[in-house]
Amino acid sequence: MHRVVVLALPGVIPFELGIPHRLFGNAYSLDGKPLYETVTCSLDGRPVRTDADFTLAVDHDASVIADADTLIIPPSHHDSPVLRTGEIPEPVARALASVRPGARLVSICTASFVLAAAGLLKGRTATTHWYYTEQFGRLFPDVRLDPDVLFVDDGDILTSAGAAAGVDLCLHLVRRDHGSEVANGVARRCVVPPWREGGQAQYIRRPVPAPAEADTAATRDWALQQLHRPIPLAELAARAGMSVRTFSRRFLAETGQTPGRWLTAxxxxxxxxxxxxxxxxxxxxxxxxxxxxxxxxxxxxxAALGVSPAAYRRTFQGSPQRSSGGGVRRASTASTRTRLPQTAIR
Known part of the structure; x- marks a missing residue:
């Protein structure tokens, strides 16, 4: 069987830690045989403190990594040193150095910081949780970061966006290894969609900032109340008491966008x-x-989110439905026949 090793680092987040065992543990061949062996280790084999209110006991130390066909690193707590400094602790670097040639490396959520800090993502395409993309870009400018997709498959190294995107990535690995029929079986057993439409852009909330003390701030505040109608650039400039050229220059300096792009956003x-x-x-x-x-x-x-209005509404406006027993059940929010977004595979 294909051996999947999951490395639990200090402060590991339990949800993402459980994804590989849950997904790969439900992968069976068409004649019912298990296809993966999943084992969990810590650096030294000792219990690992999670970011929740419990400590995790493991059966293995990092020596099992040498036998891994796939090594998966879940994210650690949000105050992890590697997220703050971009520097990898020496024990973690040694563990990654023990990965045998030909094995796959997989990160879930912000564990991509670990791979980048080890120099493994230099010159390659990767992703991470949308909230940390700016920080990632500052720490690792030599990585081609794609902030929108749910996951990136760059051959022997795969990275995913935050939290549940680890499910998308693990299902992709099963699909890549054994085909859609096996992967769809895993999805059904785990009651998750075989794939999701769009990238993580649809999950990013971009709040409108409060107007600042700036030349175009009052005009922007006014424009937010007029979004239902066309707003010509000349009208915006007149509202600000400027020429079109001056208004456009100051607007770009203050917002980083042209008036047209800002209005569209x-x-x-x-x-x-x-x-x-x-x-x-x-x-x-x-x-x-x-x-x-x-x-x-x-x-x-x-163009902005990678999904249609109907798909976006299905994702974010699930309507409760009454079951015959009086309980509440959720309407289905995903179709098993959706096309896999091409931007999700590199």
Missing amino acids: QRVELARRLLESSDLPVDQVAERSGFGSGSSLRQHLA
């Missing part, structure tokens, strides 16, 4: 809120957010 954000919080038809959401038509909204949402 705010309209996408408004459309997201309406899709999440209302049952308005897509055409009405488009009208209220200033896109004019459902087709225009679909185009802009796909």
Whole structure:
């Protein structure tokens, strides 16, 4: 069997730690034989303190890594030194150095910082949790970071976005190793979608910042109340008491975006809120957010988030349904026939 070793580092997050055993432990051949052996280790074989209120006892130390076909590193607590400094502790570096040639390296969530700190991602494409992308980019400028996708498959090194994206990545590995039929069986047994539409951009909340003391701040604040209608650049400039050229220059200096790009981003954000919080038809959401038509909204949402309005609403507006026994059950939010986003595979 393919041997998967999971390395639990100090402060490991229990949810992500359990993903590999849960997913690979439910992978069976078509004749019912288990396809993976999953073992968990710590650096020294001693119990590991998690970021929750309990300590984890393991049966193995890092020596088992030498026999791994796939090594998976779950994330540790958010105050982990490697996240703050980009420097890898020597015991962790030694453990990674013991990985045999040809074995796969996999990180879940911010464990990509560990791989990058060890120099393993230099010049390669990777991802991490969206919240830490700016920090990752500062610490590891030699890594080609893709902040939108749920996971990146770069051959022998694979990285995933935050938390549940580890499920997406493990299912991808099963699919890559044994095909869709086996991977779909794992998904059914674990009651998760075989794949998800879009990337992690749809999970990033981009709040509109409070107006600052700046030349265009009052105009921006006013524009946020006018998103339902076209707002010509000349009208924005007149509102600020500037020429179009001066307004455009100052707007770009203050926001980092042109007025047109900024307005589009705010309209996408408004459309997201309406899709999440209302049952308005897509055409009405488009009208209220200033896109004019459902087709225009679909185009802009796909460009920004990689999903359609309907898919976004299914993801973020699950409607409770009453079961016959009086309990509440959730409506299904995923289709097993969705196409796998091509941006998720490198």
